[in-house]
Amino acid sequence: MSDLLERLRGRGWRMTAQRRVVAEVLDGEHVHLTADEVHARAVDKLPEISRATVYNTLGELVSLGEVLEVSTDRRAKRYDPNAHRPHQHLVCARCGAIRDVHPTGNPLSALPDSERFGFTISDVEVTYRGVCPNCVATA
Amino acid sequence: MSDLLERLRGRGWRMTAQRRVVAEVLDGEHVHLTADEVHARAVDKLPEISRATVYNTLGELVSLGEVLEVSTDRRAKRYDPNAHRPHQHLVCARCGAIRDVHPTGNPLSALPDSERFGFTISDVEVTYRGVCPNCVATA
DNA sequence: ATCCTACGATAGACAATGTCTAAGTCAAGT
DNA sequence: ACTTGACTTAGACATTGTCTATCGTAGGAT
8 A cells, every 4th residue: 555655756756775664664554653763663674774864754755745744742753644634633641642633624714814913824733632531541 | 010020929939039030031021932042031131040940940930830831843942921811823934933823713612522532632732834024025 | 137958050961852974875877 | 787966874963951969048947
């Protein structure tokens, strides 16, 4: 189901073992990994891959619009392969779990012109914070 | 107009020269400073104040609910003394300028139960991103 | 007014995350 | 199979923040 690798190849992305491995890690698991977690999983498949390459490759995938960067906390950025359907995030304040969610309506419409101060707004990022059922149970 | 110092004293906050200076920096300028910027301005008034103290004090002010932590980018956290009126942030993608904004409605109501996955949601954080008039002009 | 003591402040080491550089390697076109 | 420019590497460096051990002091007690 590696649409991602196909798309990248089709866009003229030079394919290397390292890039393939990073793409596979993201494509394989639909979760929100940090750069270090991506690196750890990449090392399992390609032990000599370097940290810098993982960072570079993630940065490229973000530039290409194939992966989203998510900063839900002040810790490491996370990488979200679900870049093709707009969505927001729901974060557990206790365990850090992240879920993709799809709110109704367009959050942009909640900001009247008088509150835009002449800005040309291009994007809205919404993060819902709470406690997940698991953490509530073990509270 | 130092309500802040008054409130803190009233809450039994032990007053020191360092804490006073940090509180004054935040109270004086209604902007969104990073910890290092707070430190720099504090040093102007009290040259021997240490970085650790600024971090500690900011952390306490956040715990006390007198100041909000804002993470609009992956860079340093910013500290927002406007903690008593709920608001969201509008960020310039070019120069990083931050404005407080007040959207209409409650963003929580945009998330149907079916999209809450059993989470107990306590907070919503909305960040609008765009380009400010100044940066548009100089583009 | 002075003394005590617990709480606050300090310097600097350490940690986490990310970026940069110089040199080596290799994918892909010829 | 060559060649070349793009990719990868190791590790130094940068930024932001935290921790620890020690010193200083605010504010209550005397």
